[in-house]
Amino acid sequence: MTGLDLARARAVLDDQPFSRLVGARLAAFGDGGAVLEVDVRDDLRQQNGFLHGGVLSYAADNAITFAAGSALGPAVLTAGFSIQYVRPATGLALRARASVVHAGRRQAVVRCDLLTVDADGTETLCAVAQGTVLSAPGASEG
Template sequence: MTAPHDLDLALAVKVLDAQPFSRLLGARLTAFGDGAATIELDIRPELHQQNGFVHGGVLSYAVDNALTFAGGTALGAAVLTGGFSIQYVRPAKGRALIARAQVVHGGRRQAVVRCDLWTADDQGAEILCAVAQGTILSAPQG
């Protein structure tokens, strides 16, 4: 297993890029380290639900991956999401989604992580659209 201090943004970007679904959505890891991770993706029409807002599944995807990458800064590269809860604050609309996750508590085998999910408009102003908390676990080896 890779030790947390051996991980850096360049390696984490490669891990994200190895996920076909992340590539499909066009997700970008823009910050990684010191117990935190940020994932961004451009909002495009095909990510909307019937009312013109970003689909909740896309929001959950961003939260899930941001939580897991932040947890990986504390636990190492081999991690899995144990579970998370998400509260939608307002409908997501704008130019981009920004999921910022931070480790709240890290142990040897699990980390509790919080994520705030923002939308950005064309001027870059950010609006909170969801908050989440999850448990990230060290993946079983072998």
């Protein structure tokens, strides 16, 4: 038991000023997984009209960390992650779906699929990320 449920995890996300800035929301949390969503807005696009890669990286990092937190507990920090962009991100929303691949006592390895969602709910894969998250006693929750 990590001491976090969906309501508490959402409160942790809302405590992050940058997450509020991009309008992120936690759609699912628990059992080694997390789903983070961000609506696509004009101010989050790059010069060609696609969702900026930095927004995708943010979503991957936070979804990875929340997924790991559901397995390791709330005091975690990202040790590192990599992201591979597979197609430009277009659509109405970005969905970062992360799941723990392996968790030990102090670290977790997490995979994250980043998908855009169009008006009829169709998901299109636009990037894949993988990260390592460490248990960090003394760190803030989230």
